[in-house]
Amino acid sequence: MVWFSYHGGHSGEFCAHAKSALDEVVDAAIQRGFTHYGLSEHCPRYRAEDLYPGEENLGVDGLAAAFDAYATRAFALRDARAGQIELLVGFETETLPPDGWLERMTGLRAAYPFDYIVGSVHDICGRWIDYSPADTTGLAADLGGPEALQLAYFSAVTTMVATLQPDVIAHLDLIRKYEPADFGFSARVERVIETTLEAIHASGGVIEVNCAAFRNGYGPVYPLPQVLERAQAMGIRVTLGDDSHGVETVGVGLEQSLAAISAAGYKSAVYLTRADGWREAPLETIAPRRL
Numbered sequence: 001m002v003w004f005s006y007h008g009g010h011s012g013e014f015c016a017h018a019k020s021a022l023d024e025v026v027d028a029a030i031q032r033g034f035t036h037y038g039l040s041e042h043c044p045r046y047r048a049e050d051l052y053p054g055e056e057n058l059g060v061d062g063l064a065a066a067f068d069a070y071a072t073r074a075f076a077l078r079d080a081r082a083g084q085i086e087l088l089v090g091f092e093t094e095t096l097p098p099d100g101w102l103e104r105m106t107g108l109r110a111a112y113p114f115d116y117i118v119g120s121v122h123d124i125c126g127r128w129i130d131y132s133p134a135d136t137t138g139l140a141a142d143l144g145g146p147e148a149l150q151l152a153y154f155s156a157v158t159t160m161v162a163t164l165q166p167d168v169i170a171h172l173d174l175i176r177k178y179e180p181a182d183f184g185f186s187a188r189v190e191r192v193i194e195t196t197l198e199a200i201h202a203s204g205g206v207i208e209v210n211c212a213a214f215r216n217g218y219g220p221v222y223p224l225p226q227v228l229e230r231a232q233a234m235g236i237r238v239t240l241g242d243d244s245h246g247v248e249t250v251g252v253g254l255e256q257s258l259a260a261i262s263a264a265g266y267k268s269a270v271y272l273t274r275a276d277g278w279r280e281a282p283l284e285t286i287a288p289r290r291l
Contacts, residue, residue, distance in 0.1 A: 002281050003288045004271040005029075005254065006038035006088065007118050007170050007208045007241030014041050014070040016054035019246030022070070026077050028250040030085050033288025036271050038088045039077075040118040040168075041070045043108055050096045050126065067091075071112045088115040088272055092170065095160055098126050102163050115274055118241075119166025119205070121156045122174070129153060133178040147186055150175050154192045161199040167272070168239065169200055171210045172223040181219040184226060193227055201236050206270055206278065208241030209261050211253030221253070221260045228264040237270045237278070240286075251288070258286060 010018040011025045020028075022039070029037040044063035045051055055063060071089070078087040091114060095101045109117055122130055127139050129149070140149040153175040161169060173193075176183050185193065200207065210222040223231070231238065240257050244250045261269055262283055269286060270278045 001285055001287045001289055002035045002271055003033050003251075003254075003286065004036040004038075005034065005240050005242040005244070005251065006090075006116065006168050006272055007040055007092065007210060008244035008250070009037065009039035010041060010245045012246060013073070014066050015245065016058070017052060017245065019248065022073055023077060024247050025244065025250060026081055026085070026087065028247045030081065031291070032251045033291065034085055034251065035289050036086045036088065036273065038090055038116065038118075038168075038272065039074045040090045040092045040116075041067065041074070042092050043067065043094055043105065045094065045096055046100075046104060047097050050094075050123075053131070067108075071114075075113070086273060088274060090114045090116040090118060090167070092118040092120050093160070093164065093166060094123070095121050095156055096123060096126065105164055116167035116272055117164075118168045118170045118208070119160050119164055120170040120174075121153065121160055124149065124152050124156060130174055130177050136178055146179075147189060150185065150189045151192050154189065154196050158192075158196045158199045161196065161203055161205060165203045166205060168241070169205050169207050170241065171212065171243070172196075172207055173227055174222060176224070177213065177218050179219070183219065184224065190226070194230070197227075197231055197234055197236060200231075201234050206237045206239050207231055208239050209257040209269075210241040210243050211257045212241075212243035212249075214256045215249065215253035221257050225260065225264060228260060232265045237280075238266060239270050239272070258283065 011022040012019040013021045044067045074089040093105045140146045
């Protein structure tokens with residue numbers, strides 16, 4: 001049996017909006033039966049206006065130092081826990097700053113011996129899409145409405161995938177975070193999503209099926225069935241992501257992700273190993289390890 005997640009492992013030690021120390025997060029993953037677990041701390045931001053709320057005291061220089069400390073700590077834990085769990089160390093990207101983000105992300109990727117990277121889009125033109133309903137509604141209004149915002153978001157994801165080519169694509173339809181639980185994308189947006197999926201397929205990227213939306217009361221897991229079913233038809237591989245931000249959320253909700261993968265028609269999911277890269281696991285073999 002294998003049990004895995006490749007988006008999460010955020011900790012209060014290195015992330016202002018998370019909780020717990022990084023070693024506590026790792027030990028929780030061990031206790032909850034993970035065989036493979038990815039640590040993907042947020043990358044630093046490079047402009048004061050891009051700081052998350054709560055990061056003001058750190059500032060840009062402090063975030064860079066914290067990220068370096070994260071990498072050092074994560075690699076040390078990877079070695080220290082090697083007999084108990086296979087840890088993989090990566091980071092979660094941003095499309096920030098709007099001008100020059102690609103160079104920043106590729107520079108970070110090259111600066112450390114990361115096992116993988118998680119490609120995320122959390123902003124449109126430097127404005128957060130997932131921080132608050134009011135902010136997202138305001139951004140949509142400025143762009144011409146919710147559909148216009150969704151089109152801009154998926155266009156940004158397509159560009160990110162095609163240029164950066166991340167190993168894992170995170171919360172693919174994050175843009176519907178504040179929509180009703182029965183929300184579905186319009187035919188026009190679906191056509192743009194098709195282009196995004198084509199870029200993912202061409203890059204060899206893997207979509208994480210992220211349980212955070214369900215866990216936090218924002219509808220089904222990411223991505224919606226209409227997106228996941230199309231990804232399955234195109235032969236795009238999927239993996240699991242708990243998007244944990246502390247001990248309390250390690251692994252919580254992944255059963256919903258696994259159920260969504262099965263409902264979309266997949267017979268297997270993939271998990272990343274340091275020695276052999278991506279490996280395929282039939283769905284019936286994916287479950288927490290018994291200690």
